[in-house]
Amino acid sequence: GIAQAVRLQDQLGNKVDLAIYERASEVGGVWRDSTWPGTAVDVPIHLYCLYSHLNPGFSSKWAGRDEVLAYWKRIVRRHRLERSFTFDTEFVSSRWDSLAQQHTVTFRNVKSDETFDVVADVLIAATGALNKPIVPHVPGKDKFKGVQWHSSRWRNDVPLEGKRIAIVGSGSSGIQVIPNICAIPGIEIMQFIRSPGYYRPKHNFEYPLWKRLLFRIPGVLRLYRWTIFYEYDKAILSRGTGTWSSDLRESSAKGIIDYMKSQAPEKYWDAIIPKYPMHCKRVAYDAGWLASLQRDNVDLTTSPIVAVDETGILTADGRHHAVDYIAWATGFEVSETGVGLNKGVYGEDGKELRETWKAHGGAFGYLGVAVPGVPNYFAVLGPNAIAMSWGYSLGANVRPPSHSLSFSVLDSTPRPRS
Incomplete structure (x- = not known):
């Protein structure tokens, strides 16, 4: 999410009205939540970090959790992104309106349980893949x-x-x-x-x-x-x-x-x-x-x-x-979270995205970030979007949404030529 916000800000400046909704009470994602002893990158840190924001000050080749978390927080401060965040807020659903050419997005405040709607021209899912822990169902x-x-x-x-x-x-x-x-x-x-x-x-x-x-x-x-x-x-x-x-x-x-x-x-x-x-x-x-x-x-x-x-x-x-x-230590649910928001995302045909994917035998999309049938919707970690390095994947995947905002409506659904 931070990487996408930085890319949008760098490319479009004040031409975009950026609103970031975060379920937790502060920034940090997986590095905020993961606190096990020895938490560290399993990709060399200079490969993990963003190409646009290299950090010569990392202390070791495989940086620990505190250093990585501080790196992301520093980027947020540098780009003054705090003002764009709404914390303690989770996604509920979104519906595309073909006439208005906008998404109506419903959010829920996790503290008050109140829901509210936001109308957006573009919806970007930057939810990450490692945020839903799996604990196996073991009898007893x-x-x-x-x-x-x-x-x-x-x-x-x-x-x-x-x-x-x-x-x-x-x-x-x-x-x-x-x-x-x-x-x-x-x-x-x-x-x-x-x-x-x-x-x-x-x-x-x-x-x-x-x-x-x-x-x-x-x-x-x-x-x-x-x-x-x-x-x-x-x-x-x-x-x-x-x-x-x-x-x-x-x-x-x-x-x-x-x-x-x-x-x-x-x-x-x-x-x-x-x-x-x-x-x-x-x-x-x-x-x-x-x-x-x-x-x-x-x-x-x-x-x-x-x-x-x-x-x-x-x-x-x-x-x-x-x-x-x-x-x-049984990992995370990535079959859904690893391809952006799909539960509760409704496209131009009124169908839920995950149901569309199920009908086709699995998730699919365009360039790993756009999906058919849901115009102006992008997923930073969409179908088949992960490369060898998380840092490289993030750096590459935040580019298409930024470039696509020069169009009023973008839909990756294949259609026959007239």
């Missing part, structure tokens, strides 16, 4: 007498010293949490994972002062950013189907597996090392998780969770794992 989960939470809403008020905690999941948050809590005195960690994956090393380092000063010389930081792009381009090439790509993929996979074996105890190799080709699912970055499996107070199990009772977790192998806390 509500009976658990301990404390449980989703990793993205970490309970920093809960003491971990001398406690047994279950970490469910081995995605980005799960593997960041464990190395950051495993040294707490008396803690015992029981991790439950569903499937193995590829985990490449995350070699973090701090930028010395001289390098941060060097980055302030015009062109230097952009050149450095392109060197990081080159590293990622090699990874993208390994996703191809040709002989050269296959060889590169096999070589990369072997290097990752060798790294994983060098870090994790042999007793867990079958559990964490995949038998499927690399890139079948996202390759994650390991910042100490594999090495933490060497600790006596960290246990790993792959037996599926079948139930939760008052005191712990039951797995398919018949074992009962008594724990004080359960942290569900």
Whole structure:
């Protein structure tokens, strides 16, 4: 949302009347909400940040949550976007009026529960993809007498010293949490994972002062950013189907597996090392998780969770794992949130967008930002819009809506020529 607002402001200035509605009480998005121990980017920070707003002052290659949140807040202040925000307000629905050529958008104040309508010429969904945590429906989960939470809403008020905690999941948050809590005195960690994956090393380092000063010389930081792009381009090439790509993929996979074996105890190799080709699912970055499996107070199990009772977790192998806390590091709902607003969005035919997509077998659109049948509606993270880097995706996807505002009405629905 911030990226789109900046783009509109830079390109159109005061020609656009910008109104930003935010469900929370302050800016920050996923970096405001995600507070688990060790929260950090899993893309190098100079690749993650906006191309138009590079920051030579980042302290390390893989910046932590506080630094990233401060970066976005600084952009808001720099562009004086605070005056455009209405906080504590969530989207309810929108309807396109073909005669007026406008959207009537209904919002709800999350504190008072009151609803109100706003008429807009253009509606842009910049809702992000990682804002709706998933907690699986496990029988008996509500009976658990301990404390449980989703990793993205970490309970920093809960003491971990001398406690047994279950970490469910081995995605980005799960593997960041464990190395950051495993040294707490008396803690015992029981991790439950569903499937193995590829985990490449995350070699973090701090930028010395001289390098941060060097980055302030015009062109230097952009050149450095392109060197990081080159590293990622090699990874993208390994996703191809040709002989050269296959060889590169096999070589990369072997290097990752060798790294994983060098870090994790042999007793867990079958559990964490995949038998499927690399890139079948996202390759994650390991910042100490594999090495933490060497600790006596960290246990790993792959037996599926079948139930939760008052005191712990039951797995398919018949074992009962008594724990004080359960942290569900089980990801986010992205099938809907990852393609912008679609629930409650009604197009020119009166149909809800998500129902239109269901009728066609899935989400589709134009250039990843526009969707057919809903004129003057754009999604920053629309269908098939995510590239290798979040920062690059955001920078690219906020451009089409800005350019399109030179037209009075824009609709991406294919129509036969007369």
